[in-house]
Amino acid sequence: MNKIANSCYLWTVIGFVFSVLISCASIGTYAQTAKDTLTGAGKDTNIFKMKVLPLPTLYYTPETKTSFGILNLFLFRVNTSARVSAIDFSIVYTQRKQLLIDPTYTIFTHNENYIINGGFVYSKFPDYFFGVGNYRNDQMHNREFIDYKTLQFHNRVLRKIHKRWFAGLQYQFYKVFDVHFDANSQYNEGNVTGFNGSTSSGLGLILLYDSRDNVLSASRGGYLELSNLYYNSFLGGNSRFHYYKLDLRKYYSFTRQLTLAAQILVNINEGQTPFKQMAQIGGNRTLRGYYTGRFRDNHAWVIQGELRYFIWPRFGVAVFGGVGKVAATLGEMDFTGLKGSVGGGIRVKMLRKENFSIRLDAAAGRKSNGFYVSIAEAF
Numbered sequence: 001m002n003k004i005a006n007s008c009y010l011w012t013v014i015g016f017v018f019s020v021l022i023s024c025a026s027i028g029t030y031a032q033t034a035k036d037t038l039t040g041a042g043k044d045t046n047i048f049k050m051k052v053l054p055l056p057t058l059y060y061t062p063e064t065k066t067s068f069g070i071l072n073l074f075l076f077r078v079n080t081s082a083r084v085s086a087i088d089f090s091i092v093y094t095q096r097k098q099l100l101i102d103p104t105y106t107i108f109t110h111n112e113n114y115i116i117n118g119g120f121v122y123s124k125f126p127d128y129f130f131g132v133g134n135y136r137n138d139q140m141h142n143r144e145f146i147d148y149k150t151l152q153f154h155n156r157v158l159r160k161i162h163k164r165w166f167a168g169l170q171y172q173f174y175k176v177f178d179v180h181f182d183a184n185s186q187y188n189e190g191n192v193t194g195f196n197g198s199t200s201s202g203l204g205l206i207l208l209y210d211s212r213d214n215v216l217s218a219s220r221g222g223y224l225e226l227s228n229l230y231y232n233s234f235l236g237g238n239s240r241f242h243y244y245k246l247d248l249r250k251y252y253s254f255t256r257q258l259t260l261a262a263q264i265l266v267n268i269n270e271g272q273t274p275f276k277q278m279a280q281i282g283g284n285r286t287l288r289g290y291y292t293g294r295f296r297d298n299h300a301w302v303i304q305g306e307l308r309y310f311i312w313p314r315f316g317v318a319v320f321g322g323v324g325k326v327a328a329t330l331g332e333m334d335f336t337g338l339k340g341s342v343g344g345g346i347r348v349k350m351l352r353k354e355n356f357s358i359r360l361d362a363a364a365g366r367k368s369n370g371f372y373v374s375i376a377e378a379f
Helices: 003-041
Strands: 051-060 064-077 085-094 099-108 114-124 127-129 144-162 166-183 198-210 220-230 243-251 257-271 279-281 293-299 301-313 315-327 338-352 356-365 368-375
Touching: 003 051, 051 338, 085 243, 144 198, 166 220, 198 243, 279 301, 279 315, 293 301, 293 315, 301 338
Parallel strands: none
Antiparallel strands: 051 064, 051 368, 064 085, 085 099, 099 114, 114 144, 127 144, 144 166, 166 198, 198 220, 220 243, 243 257, 257 301, 279 293, 301 315, 315 338, 338 356, 356 368
């Protein structure tokens, strides 16, 4: 095993231990608070008991074709002063011989004084690469098939600074390795950063406002994230670039059944950004209807909206649409060359009290379409 691989696993283990320690400290704080509450005021009958939801998964997306696996979802609340926390663990294998192992977590501590979220991803993901740019990728025949593996770790720890406002630190490790592609590939001449593999290790700051009623399927409130990541070799990687993100969402609940959700998302990269970490549009969350990474470049922006209506307590429908683009420079982040998509889907509410749903969406973009099955809402 080479030095880069050793560094990769070392940073992943360090991140895992860090997350566990923070989580244990938070749980310990909650345990003492709960004990004091029970001693002084009797049993709190409103405490939310942990719910475990094992789900076999079978779905189709343009990126994976038919996929199957298992998802275990754990929902819990430390006490009534915090929103529902969620931990999920999924293992998926696809018709294209792709393997994805993806545990994630979002934990709210007592009084939501801290928010801890993050996850780990290991993937063996043979995939299509369409090149870089907002215009050259309109034709599907420009794509090339590449085979690679990724190992990712990301974690955030945020402290409440005022009511629904939080600030904190985040760390991300992203390694692309065992890359294989056609020897005659047009990208085999070093004109795409990271095409032969890359290791990125970045540290950054976050300012967050979060008044959503539910992190999985919000129907009221708002969300604002301003964050950055600084990737450099002294953190254990071989990539040097800056990443900035603006994520603004708003949820309007007209009735108990009808919700309008809107999002503005901006991603900016400065420096030599590896192709897998470039800003992109497409996939099951951002401008559905386009293949994930069909359009990618240094920068991207997306505006999208969705109207959700529950016809019955456990069954609903949704319509959505959006526009966006990728750009090489900030000066190109205008309204020319927009990519648009529209679609609709159904929602099946698995847990009514927690407002947790399975969504099935079909969407169409420019010379592109997709069908998606996923847990939680896209945004």
